[in-house]
Amino acid sequence: MTTKQSTGIILFAHGSRDPNWRLPFEAILDHFQKSHAQPAALAFLECMQPSLSEAIDKMIDSGIHEIRVVPVFLAVGSHVRKDLPILLEQARARHPQLSITATAAIGEQPAIQAAIAEFALSVI
Amino acid sequence: MTTKQSTGIILFAHGSRDPNWRLPFEAILDHFQKSHAQPAALAFLECMQPSLSEAIDKMIDSGIHEIRVVPVFLAVGSHVRKDLPILLEQARARHPQLSITATAAIGEQPAIQAAIAEFALSVI
Known part of the structure; x- marks a missing residue:
């Protein structure tokens, strides 16, 4: 029997x-890992490895019982609104005893929106 | 003859x-316009109006002589690497006397990457 471990974070991108294309996401993961010992990984919807399912299963295999998926998408279209919930449901069906949830998309966060606006101001 | 006016910023999204889907981009534009009187507008590559060409031409019609396009993309794929330079070349051909340039994509900025990592840390 494993004991409950810390929450794992999966940064989920297109x-x-x-x-x-993946380099900025690797950089975000690096930023995260420099500031925090929390388990974290990347996952991708299309064309790149690992898939979200692979990333979730690997984290769970390592003993993590709670996963938060952060959709690293600027806006909510069908990928975040339709594809992601299906993948989460499939993961919950494989691991019914665990908590697997998602946050809002990063582009919906006022702090991220402000950071992008600040960058735009800096280039004038 | 018009005199040189301030630089216009175009936030260019997919x-x-x-x-x-456009709501976060409207919010970014709002943030920008709250902090700065600089002319600013949104433009889109696909499915949404205005197109980049329309946004550039409208700004130039209003008397602006210098435009900076900010690619509001998390990473650089063919949209930023191939489609955007073609659109910029077409705009420069229509307006050869003006300065029309683009910044790096927002996802390549360490400050944006750090803001996304910070959000991921906040959801644990």
């Missing part, structure tokens, strides 16, 4: 055929 | 068939 994915691309372009291998360099 | 676009979606979902009309609510």
Whole structure:
């Protein structure tokens, strides 16, 4: 029997055929891991590995009992509104005893919106 | 003859068939306009109006001689690397006397990456 461990964070992004597309997400993960010992991983909807299902199952295999998925999307379209809930439901069906939840998309956060506006101000 | 006016900022995003998808971009524009009197507008690559060409031409019609396009994309794939330069070249061909340039994508900025990582930390 494993004891309850800390919450795992999965940064969930769209994915691309372009291998360099993932670099900003690697950088976000680096920022996260520099500030916090919490388990964290990337996952992608399309074209890139690991998939969200793979990332969730790997975290759970490592003994984590609670997962928060952070949709690293600027806005909510069908990927966040339809695809993500289906993937979460599938993960909960595989692991019914665990807590697997998602936050709002990062682009909906006023702090992120303000940071983007601040960058736009800085380039004038 | 018009005199040189201030730089116009265009926040350039992907676009979606979902009309609510644009809400975070409207919020970013609001943040920008609350902090700064600089002319600013949204533009979209696909599915939403105005297009980048329309937004550029409208700003130039209003007397602005210098435009900075901010790609509000989390990462650089073909939209930022291929589609955007073509649109900028077309705009420069229509307005050869003006300065029309683009910044790096917002997801490449360490401050934005840090803001996203901070949000992920806040949800644990």
